[in-house]
Amino acid sequence: MRRPRHRLQRSAETRRGTERAARDGITINIDLAEELETLEALRSSGRITTARLGLRVNPGLPVFTARDRSFVQAHAAKQRSAKFGWPLDDGLAGHMAERISASGFSFETVHAHLNSQITDATLFLAALDPVLGFVASLRASGTQIRELNVGGGFGVPGMQRSKHGWWSALKATMGERLEDTPTRPSTWPPSPGLARRLREHGLDDLCIGCEPGRYLMSAGMVLVARVAGLKVLPEKQWVVIDAGLTSSHGGLRRAPSAALLSRRRELPVRDDDPDCTIGGPLCFEGDIVMDHARVPASLAAGDLVVLSDAGAYTVSRSTNFNQLRAAVAMRDGRDRTLVWRRETYDDVFCFSD
Template identity: 40%
Template sequence: MNWEQPGDGPGDESNSDSTSESGWDYDRLVDIAQRHGTPVHVLDTARLDRATEHLYDVFGGLGRPARAYYSVKTNYLPYLLRRLTGHGMGADVVSGYELEAALAAGFDPADIVFNGPVKTDAELAAAARHGVRVNIDGEQEIAALESIAARAGLTVEVGIRISPGVPVSTSSDPSYRAQAERAAARNRFGWPAGSPQLAGLVEEIAGSPHLSLTAVHAHLSSQIVHQDLMLQALGRVLEEAAVLHRRFPLREVNIGGGFGVPGIRRPRTGPLTALWTGQGGAAPAQDDEPVMEVARLLPELDKLMQSVGLEGVTLACEPGRWLVSDAMAMMTQVMSRKELPEARWLILDGGNNVAPWAGSGEIHRLTPVGRKFSDRRITWSVAGPLCYENDVHATAMELPADLRPGDLLCLHDTGAYSLGRSNNFIRTRAGIVAVDGDQEELVWRAETGADVFALADPAVPGAQPGAS
């Protein structure tokens, strides 16, 4: 696989003598890896700050109020959350412990929204107690919230999640397109625009004296790169929101997140491609991956909102990956090199347990660093260390021919879903080092074997010594 990313020069992968064109100081990353061991994630706060400031610049050009709620599930690192509160960011949470993390990090409860398909009564009570808006995604939430609010003598603001029912990605593979259409139509999140089910829920909220419908919410997918398809889908949501706005004066339309980043690639192929390639045929040619431009998407949505009668309503979004993906990279080491008759393998010490997208076909760029490498490049299959056949970073990636055990590689775009979805299957979780200018801090220590078994054999509450 030949990898090119906007802003990265063709020689970047083989030279670690200075700061790369991607902006990472590879010499500094090598130094961190040597002192902290590998695998280790590195958070560059300057990259996080630039992404946040860029988003606010886009907001400033809109003809309406705008706000952002950081998607805490993307990366709940407390150091990172505190950094974002310093930028005045809100928080999008989808569980009780994420709500606790957001409050502990200093997010104002008025700037927190509670999303997700399951919210326990205890979580709904906590949201009501703190004044956090709840976006309704399950019918049972309405009665539960009404009961909680009535007992407490509160009025709770709620939003309702709407699904447009159309895909936001496409491919030259018709079987992929068919799968995407079916998945969008069957989407279990939210309620279909224009459906009797949605209408019924709206009536139930309207009949709840302690609930106030003030927002519409949508979240279409993840790593969306087809901007025009996203606009078309959100058009359906905005039309539904305009109907609701004439009855319930809405304060906000929240379009969710899922904005794609250029640093990763996901497979957009279906069973037809698998059939062709499995029979030795050529896969259908894939179109060049588009780049999501938030600076174009949000102004277009601003115009759409105006056109359907949503004047003065705040445009909100929930960026997660878009803010943090590029702000983190992971240093990993080559542990083994195998040249077999049918494949050449590089086996790294960082795999699916610390890069949880490995095995799902999602490709992140790998940059050899730490020394000068050969100009000759060959095709490698790259895997992690787990005794698990799907622990594979890439089945075919063009890398220097002279890579050997002990060499270091930088795995790019590890800011999203590396912490919350990491696990200790076979190997333990990695640590995280934050760099802020000249300052450097270990902000999440690497897991140990003792940590893995810390929850084992808990004492039984109330048990008497010697009792049978």
């Protein structure tokens, strides 16, 4: 990053937020036509005089592979119709770029967020190719694009995305489980491959930005939950814990590992231990932390479940739906600090006078 700047990109921005960003010189990546119209109205009313704009685009190409081809087909279709970004293959991105250029605002940035937990650098770079071609065409037409933000979503080792489609569901009804193939993330960012593609498109001078939030922070925290109880059903065994969607981003259900502790000692897991589903406390069928986990037969209520890779999104997306927010503590060697105290009912019912 040669030119660090703040950027604003949400699929639905408020008028107040847009005005504040423009006044503070924050680059606003346009993802809705209404955002540009709001900026033009703010300028006409004298609320702002200028704004730094970018364009969020969507190449619509797959970035995942899997043993289940039905998942790959569904994933490719979702990529083409994603909410984020203007499609490159039907002229909408080009049309929006023309509108931004004609607005008179500064237009120097293109942004593309390809997905989350991407582990294959080859597919990542292949999806960026049409984006680079688009930037090159904008430059050729006279638009001085200076920066490309390739987004985030860089895969981390401690998480696995579930890659099942209708074929996996069909196999399951026949008593056959189609296992995910564990993937190890590529080295991020894939700088040599990206540099080569930049040269091929004549974009050597382009400033490249990225958003490696999860990649940097994921392993920095764990989520500690307590076992509320176990429920053994004829077709499934549940381990119910006191943390779930209320305490973390739903992506935790993709975590491949959980340490199970009893009286502060880790319980060993054997291959013949029961396969369980670890679920959270909500009366909601989607509150699942791990679909499949080997759990020691000795696990009991009161034991602890320690889930890895909770460093990204966990705190910011926690809620008090069904229970109070948990505390956050930091440990560095022997130093221990309470970062965020446990929420109380007084916090919840603190109404304005």
